[in-house]
Amino acid sequence: MTEHALEIARAVDGFVAALFVVFGLGVIVTRQMLGTLYLFVLHALALSASASVLAFAYASPHLGWVALITFSTKAVAVPLVLRWAAGSEIYQRREVDQVLTIPVSLLIAAGLALVAWVAANPLLQAIPDRPFAGINLPTGLMSMFFGAFTVVVRREGVAQLMGLLIMESGAFFASISIVSNLSVIAEVAAAVDVPIASLVIGLLIRNIHRVTGTTRVGALAVLRERH
Amino acid sequence: MDLALILIAPGIAALMALASSRIAPWATLAATLIALGLALTSALRVARGAVLSAAQGGLSLDALGALYLLLVAFVGVTAAVYSMGYLHARMAEHTEVPPRYRQYYPLFNIFLVTMLAVPLVSNLAVVWIAIELTTIFSAFLVAYEDSAEALEAAWKYVALTSMGAIIALLGVLILYYGVTRAGQPVTWPGLIAAAPALEPAVLLVAFVLWLIGFGAKAGLVPLHTWLPDAHSQAPASICALLSGVETSAALYMLLRIYPALAANPGIARPALWYLIAGLLTVGVAAFLLLQVHDFKRLFAYSTIEHMGIILTACGLGAALHQLGTVYQFFAHAFAKSFCFYAAGLATVVFGTQEIAAVRGLISRAPPVGWAFIIGAIAIAGAPPFALFISEFEILRTGFGAGEYFATGLLVAFIGLAFVAILYHAGRITFGEPEEASQKVRLPGASLAALAIAFAPLFVFGFYLPPPLAVLLHRAAALLGGTG
Numbered sequence: 001m002t003e004h005a006l007e008i009a010r011a012v013d014g015f016v017a018a019l020f021v022v023f024g025l026g027v028i029v030t031r032q033m034l035g036t037l038y039l040f041v042l043h044a045l046a047l048s049a050s051a052s053v054l055a056f057a058y059a060s061p062h063l064g065w066v067a068l069i070t071f072s073t074k075a076v077a078v079p080l081v082l083r084w085a086a087g088s089e090i091y092q093r094r095e096v097d098q099v100l101t102i103p104v105s106l107l108i109a110a111g112l113a114l115v116a117w118v119a120a121n122p123l124l125q126a127i128p129d130r131p132f133a134g135i136n137l138p139t140g141l142m143s144m145f146f147g148a149f150t151v152v153v154r155r156e157g158v159a160q161l162m163g164l165l166i167m168e169s170g171a172f173f174a175s176i177s178i179v180s181n182l183s184v185i186a187e188v189a190a191a192v193d194v195p196i197a198s199l200v201i202g203l204l205i206r207n208i209h210r211v212t213g214t215t216r217v218g219a220l221a222v223l224r225e226r227h
Numbered sequence: 228m229d230l231a232l233i234l235i236a237p238g239i240a241a242l243m244a245l246a247s248s249r250i251a252p253w254a255t256l257a258a259t260l261i262a263l264g265l266a267l268t269s270a271l272r273v274a275r276g277a278v279l280s281a282a283q284g285g286l287s288l289d290a291l292g293a294l295y296l297l298l299v300a301f302v303g304v305t306a307a308v309y310s311m312g313y314l315h316a317r318m319a320e321h322t323e324v325p326p327r328y329r330q331y332y333p334l335f336n337i338f339l340v341t342m343l344a345v346p347l348v349s350n351l352a353v354v355w356i357a358i359e360l361t362t363i364f365s366a367f368l369v370a371y372e373d374s375a376e377a378l379e380a381a382w383k384y385v386a387l388t389s390m391g392a393i394i395a396l397l398g399v400l401i402l403y404y405g406v407t408r409a410g411q412p413v414t415w416p417g418l419i420a421a422a423p424a425l426e427p428a429v430l431l432v433a434f435v436l437w438l439i440g441f442g443a444k445a446g447l448v449p450l451h452t453w454l455p456d457a458h459s460q461a462p463a464s465i466c467a468l469l470s471g472v473e474t475s476a477a478l479y480m481l482l483r484i485y486p487a488l489a490a491n492p493g494i495a496r497p498a499l500w501y502l503i504a505g506l507l508t509v510g511v512a513a514f515l516l517l518q519v520h521d522f523k524r525l526f527a528y529s530t531i532e533h534m535g536i537i538l539t540a541c542g543l544g545a546a547l548h549q550l551g552t553v554y555q556f557f558a559h560a561f562a563k564s565f566c567f568y569a570a571g572l573a574t575v576v577f578g579t580q581e582i583a584a585v586r587g588l589i590s591r592a593p594p595v596g597w598a599f600i601i602g603a604i605a606i607a608g609a610p611p612f613a614l615f616i617s618e619f620e621i622l623r624t625g626f627g628a629g630e631y632f633a634t635g636l637l638v639a640f641i642g643l644a645f646v647a648i649l650y651h652a653g654r655i656t657f658g659e660p661e662e663a664s665q666k667v668r669l670p671g672a673s674l675a676a677l678a679i680a681f682a683p684l685f686v687f688g689f690y691l692p693p694p695l696a697v698l699l700h701r702a703a704a705l706l707g708g709t710g
Contacts, residue, residue: 181407
């Protein structure tokens with residue numbers, strides 16, 4: 001690949017990374033359950049787009065598979081599986097339950113973004129041969145932090161699941177810039193893993209709703225240790 | 228082919244259990260026995276010095292893998308036998324069949340497949356997937372009772388350990404980059420071969436991500452909070468698997484990366500990470516053991532303590548040998564499964580897990596009462612049981628290596644845990660029952676499982692069959708010790 005083409009690819013990847021961050025932030029602050037799901041799909045599409053750019057830049061068929069698998073599992077299969085497993089009435093309801101207010105959440109998210117940038121630095125210095133790592137590694141870490149933060153501040157089961165999936169997308173967003181040759185068996189297994197996990201967690205949410213009358217998993221506190 | 232069959236047998240049993248719940252217990256028992264038989268023959272070959280491989284290198288087995296494989300297969304058999312009696316005894320308390328009964332055996336078998344896959348698959352990314360799937364397939368086993376409490380426990384279990392798994396995933400992929408760049412396959416031997424040439428930052432970042440990620444699954448403090456909840460709610464047979472071998476799967480990963488850290492000249496004193504994480508876990512668990520109110524939670528906190536001891540042992544053994552680490556890893560599986568089997572039967576006897584509501588277990592149901600107190604003595608690390616030998620070896624190694632402060636702290640925490648466990652177990656087992664004694668019919672299959680689980684716990688305290696001793700030494704040598 002020529003230097004000019006690499007520059008263009010980096011610019012496109014940078015733009016996709018910015019969208020990836022924005023969609024991740026959106027999942028933290030959106031109050032609508034369905035909105036959270038749509039943002040997650042957009043987030044997965046951004047991951048798929050970045051993998052496509054990198055597949056082209058590195059001439060890596062493996063990354064092409066990652067792009068395709070991400071699109072088919074996260075953007076298509078997960079929403080369908082969740083609708084079937086959790087039931088439409090669960091994730092179509094308006095979600096207003098959040099531990100922190102939106103401005104406070106955004107402020108913390110900004111801090112997490114900064115921490116991700118700093119935390120990625122030692123690793124970036126150790127892998128100078130990967131031209132996209134400077135974009136993807138800190139962005140992926142940010143998404144992992146955003147996902148973990150979503151799990152912590154959201155009380156709804158579906159929103160927490162979205163947080164987990166965003167973390168997982170973040171891990172892949174970071175790693176596709178340094179690993180362009182994941183074995184086929186690992187790719188296939190990863191493709192199967194995400195829908196299965198979504199199915200099981202979706203079913204768990206439906207059962208929690210059936211037994212407790214709510215999907216506010218953050219409010220479940222029967223098992224706290226007594227003192 | 229043998230290695231593949233170990234996975235295929237419970238896989239077929241899962242399909243049979245899906246087809247018919249009547250044959251499910253027997254199919255499960257047959258599959259676990261086949262898996263144990265094959266694991267035993269494979270382990271014997273490994274003990275003789277072979278490194279087994281199958282499926283064009285997709286599956287492989289070395290000494291540490293063989294040891295873990297044996298543990299999973301053995302606890303799998305005892306859990307299958309125990310389930311045959313325990314589930315029916317629990318069902319007798321309800322007016323109708325629990326909604327999850329039909330799902331129990333298919334999930335049990337798939338859960339077993341994922342755990343058996345951990346030591347067998349060669350590619351590290353696939354090992355990660357196997358560990359992640361252990362959580363996914365055991366979630367509804369934890370939620371078996373279908374109560375609000377059981378579902379809450381299952382949710383916490385899935386949420387926290389899945390978060391951990393995703394963090395560990397990034398570590399796996401970073402290692403993937405480093406190992407392939409060094410021109411090695413992404414397997415355990417490939418990692419060790421690549422380790423000296425890896426950038427220290429790459430290896431260290433991957434390890435820290437593993438420590439956090441797999442640490443959550445292993446119940447290391449402060450990521451342990453799911454563990455007592457899940458163990459207090461899951462059926463005792465599932466607790467035996469979760470506690471005896473599933474948490475160990477995550478610890479297996481942390482142990483296996485240690486030789487790679489030690490082989491990298493740019494990483495100063497990697498053992499310190501193990502000592503700090505291990506001692507923090509043992510210390511917190513020892514204090515938590517003092518204030519438990521539920522006897523299944525008592526054993527759960529003891530599991531956290533044991534995970535911490537194994538990690539500390541790895542740090543202490545760095546300078547000399549890792550025999551104590553491997554022996555503790557090995558003995559923990561037998562002791563903890565035995566304890567949960569006894570706890571499950573105590574629940575059948577009293578209908579509660581509240582320590583305050585339970586007295587005179589020995590008077591009420593002597594086999595269960597004796598098993599309970601023997602199990603408590605064993606996990607506390609008293610002689611003549613296998614955990615006494617392993618903990619003694621760990622402390623001997625620690626003092627021998629000149630790690631006086633860390634070993635002294637470990638002695639103090641083990642002592643505290645010893646007092647706490649025996650205090651609670653004594654209250655439960657001795658004395659007179661508060662209610663008028665009512666004859667309780669104990670399930671024969673569960674008592675049989677208790678007896679089977681007791682044999683290695685007792686025998687390995689004073690005698691190790693020579694092939695097993697060789698396997699332990701070979702496994703210890705793989706962790707960087709002299710064996």
